[in-house]
Amino acid sequence: MPAMTPSTIELPVTADDYRIARYAAAAIALSVAETALPSPLPGIKPGLANIIVLVVLARYGWRDAAWVSLLRVVAGSLVIGQFLAPGFFLALAGALCSLAVLAAAQHLPPRFFGPVSASVLAAFAHIGGQLLLARAWLVPHDGVFYLLPLFATAALLFGTINGLVAARLLAKPSTEPPAP
Template sequence: MGRMTPSTIELPVTADDYRIARYAAAAIALTVAEAALPSPLPGIKPGLANIIVLVVLARYGWRDAAWVSLLRVVAGSLVIGQFLAPGFFLALSGALCSLGVLALAQHLPPRFFGPVSASVLAAFAHIGGQLLLARVWLVPHDGVFYLLPLFATAALVFGAINGLVAARLLEAPVAAPVAVNPGS
């Protein structure tokens, strides 16, 4: 066809973009599914979408994992109707902290540390980031820290389970032939 109008802006879509979008879609689907689950305490959630982030981190590196994680937070909150609500900023703070920890955790010697370690560390960072923002912004009182043992327990349990699931997924061969060349 060629370019009909000179003002058309073409954004080249790379294979990276397709891959990140696909994984982000999976993470968003898990976020939405999880939003339907009842929670005993606000803030205690399994965080299933982090399984996807862990898989992407192990397969494609930190940059892709960061894209998937942040797309998940933004698009997931849009779908749930939480965009720019307090819950969105808590999720964003948690995601940024856990990405920071994952950036360090990916340098752990792979001979001794697998996805479970990364997952547990990221889960603690996630809850830490949320609590810090909640303390600074929403509840300017040390009372939020009384709940720390409960949040830490949830982070340990769900972090371990998510890590096991991610390890299980990473052990299996890539399920479907990918339509685009991931190397480009």
């Protein structure tokens, strides 16, 4: 039996990769834990993983936040067995919309606007993206927009709470473990 040839392909892993992986893992854990919570209406949930995205956005910028958010959507849906199911595409649409809004929101003057503003805006973008995709694809009827007041109320409430939690986490000094 011939000896195994050692792999010639080597993927260099940077400190960035470790950091993104660590935050993405936290976001995935939160979004999986959240599926255990009962929800009054499909689509209304706290979106706790967005706390991690907000923290990453404030500390490391939009590129890292986008990585964490999209890894969370893909890996989170794999864990709960929803990958490529309708819920996955709704989550993806919401995440993409909220990332687009966060890209703009990070240019707000930091003296007046903190993580709470970013969180609330991202929450509204999230439901906006989900509702538009739902209208275009899943429920081709304007009736879905009758639910908008409920979704908007939830977005305002959870956006504020998540923003406050992110602001409190950001107020502490970062305890970053060294990359292995």
